Amino acid sequence: MRKNNPHLQVLVAEKAGFCFGVKRAIRIAREAAEKDRGKVYTLGPLIHNPQVVEDLARRGVVVSKGIPASDGAVIIRSHGIHPQILNRIKTKGIKIMDATCPFVKAAQEKAALLKRQGYQVVVIGEKNHPEVQGIVGYAGKGTIVIDQNEHFPNLSRFKKLGIVTQTTYNFDAFSKSVSKLLNSAKEIKIFNTICNATADAQKNALDLAKKVNLMIVVGGYNSANTSRLTQLCRGASRKTYHIETANQLKKKWFKGVKKVGVTAGTSTPDWIIREVVSKIKEMGN
Amino acid sequence: MRKNNPHLQVLVAEKAGFCFGVKRAIRIAREAAEKDRGKVYTLGPLIHNPQVVEDLARRGVVVSKGIPASDGAVIIRSHGIHPQILNRIKTKGIKIMDATCPFVKAAQEKAALLKRQGYQVVVIGEKNHPEVQGIVGYAGKGTIVIDQNEHFPNLSRFKKLGIVTQTTYNFDAFSKSVSKLLNSAKEIKIFNTICNATADAQKNALDLAKKVNLMIVVGGYNSANTSRLTQLCRGASRKTYHIETANQLKKKWFKGVKKVGVTAGTSTPDWIIREVVSKIKEMGN
Numbered sequence: 001m002r003k004n005n006p007h008l009q010v011l012v013a014e015k016a017g018f019c020f021g022v023k024r025a026i027r028i029a030r031e032a033a034e035k036d037r038g039k040v041y042t043l044g045p046l047i048h049n050p051q052v053v054e055d056l057a058r059r060g061v062v063v064s065k066g067i068p069a070s071d072g073a074v075i076i077r078s079h080g081i082h083p084q085i086l087n088r089i090k091t092k093g094i095k096i097m098d099a100t101c102p103f104v105k106a107a108q109e110k111a112a113l114l115k116r117q118g119y120q121v122v123v124i125g126e127k128n129h130p131e132v133q134g135i136v137g138y139a140g141k142g143t144i145v146i147d148q149n150e151h152f153p154n155l156s157r158f159k160k161l162g163i164v165t166q167t168t169y170n171f172d173a174f175s176k177s178v179s180k181l182l183n184s185a186k187e188i189k190i191f192n193t194i195c196n197a198t199a200d201a202q203k204n205a206l207d208l209a210k211k212v213n214l215m216i217v218v219g220g221y222n223s224a225n226t227s228r229l230t231q232l233c234r235g236a237s238r239k240t241y242h243i244e245t246a247n248q249l250k251k252k253w254f255k256g257v258k259k260v261g262v263t264a265g266t267s268t269p270d271w272i273i274r275e276v277v278s279k280i281k282e283m284g285n
Numbered sequence: 286m287r288k289n290n291p292h293l294q295v296l297v298a299e300k301a302g303f304c305f306g307v308k309r310a311i312r313i314a315r316e317a318a319e320k321d322r323g324k325v326y327t328l329g330p331l332i333h334n335p336q337v338v339e340d341l342a343r344r345g346v347v348v349s350k351g352i353p354a355s356d357g358a359v360i361i362r363s364h365g366i367h368p369q370i371l372n373r374i375k376t377k378g379i380k381i382m383d384a385t386c387p388f389v390k391a392a393q394e395k396a397a398l399l400k401r402q403g404y405q406v407v408v409i410g411e412k413n414h415p416e417v418q419g420i421v422g423y424a425g426k427g428t429i430v431i432d433q434n435e436h437f438p439n440l441s442r443f444k445k446l447g448i449v450t451q452t453t454y455n456f457d458a459f460s461k462s463v464s465k466l467l468n469s470a471k472e473i474k475i476f477n478t479i480c481n482a483t484a485d486a487q488k489n490a491l492d493l494a495k496k497v498n499l500m501i502v503v504g505g506y507n508s509a510n511t512s513r514l515t516q517l518c519r520g521a522s523r524k525t526y527h528i529e530t531a532n533q534l535k536k537k538w539f540k541g542v543k544k545v546g547v548t549a550g551t552s553t554p555d556w557i558i559r560e561v562v563s564k565i566k567e568m569g570n
Binding site: 171174178179182183185186187188189190191192193 | 456459460463464467468470471472473474475476477478
């Protein structure tokens, strides 16, 4: 925790910002851009942070919707990719650089393992998130996704359930889903694939929210883990704003506020967090 | 649900009394007593109901603390037995009749399987219950018991946890323990070995408790599942008495009461439940 001026205290959560997997993906992309200038692609944004993706674009990393021409290099983004798409890229003979977060890779492997072991595979996470879609690909046909925002499926027809979870999912939501499943299947094998960076960031954010009057959560609007931090802080009955950059801050938010907490998603770069903190301090004066 | 006189309504829970495993154990004991008159033993009471055990004693089934002489027949009781004791009986050449509840046997087998598969075995249940001690025996050395009445152990040193549960345990307590374990181990394999009879009886008792002014729970004071029914009804903020027999009923309990619910443990015989219901009706008049 870093303390600030006496008018408005700004406290930054300990585990805010880039996680190991994101740092690694950005390093891989930057190195590739230096080597293969002008021919480096990512299938979809490398990470869910528009500002970082813009910075990479300036360095020559192009976001591609489809599989690019065969003379380029493709970076598999941190969320991983469906194995069928990976195979399609391979058959085209394009150079592949795998920036899949190692924790996501572990979740993919565990899902495939559960399938081989005869379990009905269940992925607990957001149905439409690319990471979840990738994991589902590794678990194969018939894989079921349990999404807390959707109707809970009746799985009582399955005797053996094998469970993995989106690496950035919230532990409580994961645990609640497991409790419900315990009631239906007699055998359940669970790999808790929530990554520590996510768990720590969520814990730190909640602890901080309890100590301040207002929370500012910084990160991509398309970032699931950033949105979850926002939800968690709001769930703790703390007034919370989710912003992408410092210029979205509004002076009126800080009127009469004595302590502000700042946290950020695992895909939010440190320079944006620093800008946000400086701007809040200015506004508080 | 059976309805009674207009002064005091007595409602009996649907799934009250003997379960499959208890019926089977009593049948085995009675048949053995008819064949081997005077030489039939059980190691500890066959089931946790003193009145049934007395009835069996009259038929010649003797409760023995140690292993009896070699010319008798030993009935393994419904809760099962530690495999070391079973082996000791076997080496003595005594006739063995296994009245272990098939659901308890399944829990023992699953515990042994988890051990063979390299899991740290965890039994969720009552540390001192003979069923749990038997299961622990099958899982072998180093098995950990998680008892909701005791301090929750820190198991974060184990990577792979394998879980079974006492067949008569309460689902919510089981589920809460699993949630806590999910936080510590990355891999958990769970066999939900709670038997349906227990789950149904608990559900029925709770449903009934909500509809009446007073609950009477009938069953052995040494019966874990009966005690749990009492706890559950009390947990639902319903005034509840736990009795073993009809003559423990007190007229003053029913003063001003309009609806009484009756339930019973899985080791409580039907004739005791009937006596209790008749006596309550008499008192209500």
